[in-house]
Amino acid sequence: MEPREIHAEYLGAMLARDADRFADLFALDGVFEAPLVPPGGAIPRRVAGREEIRKALTDHYRRSTAVLREVNKERSRRILHTTSDPEVFIAELDVVFGSPCDGPDDAAVMSLVQIFRTRQGHITLMRDYFTAEATASSS
Numbered sequence: 281m282e283p284r285e286i287h288a289e290y291l292g293a294m295l296a297r298d299a300d301r302f303a304d305l306f307a308l309d310g311v312f313e314a315p316l317v318p319p320g321g322a323i324p325r326r327v328a329g330r331e332e333i334r335k336a337l338t339d340h341y342r343r344s345t346a347v348l349r350e351v352n353k354e355r356s357r358r359i360l361h362t363t364s365d366p367e368v369f370i371a372e373l374d375v376v377f378g379s380p381c382d383g384p385d386d387a388a389v390m391s392l393v394q395i396f397r398t399r400q401g402h403i404t405l406m407r408d409y410f411t412a413e414a415t416a417s418s419s
Contacts, residue, residue, distance in 0.1 A: 281401040283360055283369035287394075290403075291358075295351060297341050303334035307402040312336075314408045352376040367398050 281289070286305065293302035306312070312327045319325065322344070327336045355376040362369050371394040378388065392410035396403055 283362060286398060287360060287371055299334050299337035299341055302337055303330050305403050306330045306333055307399055307404045310403050311405045316409055316411055350378065352378050369396050
C-alpha cells in the first residue's frame, strides 16, 4: 500500500474505534508510540507487537467513557508528506469536531503530527504526537 492508502486505512480504523482493523495495519513486530502522553495516561506511550497493539487499543476502547464527538470531515485538514526514504511519511492533521452545521466557535480542533515507518505495506513504527488533553476531550 502507498502512504495515502495506509493513512486512509489508519484514519478509518481510528474513527470506527476498530482495534482489530487498527492492529492489522501493523507488521507483526510493529510499534505504536505516543511520546507526549504522560506515563499512566489513557493510552500507553509505547506498545510493541501487533497483538499487543490490538490488546492495548481494545482495552482503551473498552475503558473509555468519553462521549464520541462527530468529526467534521469537511473542515478537518490532512496533509501527507513523503520523504526521501520511501518507507517513511509524515501526516499533519487538524481534526475538527462538531457537525457541519456548527459555527467556528462551536468546533473543537485537535492538531497532531504522525510519523510512519512502513515495510511491505505494513506499519513498522508509528509515532503519534498529540497532547493528553486532546485524548481526554475527544476519545
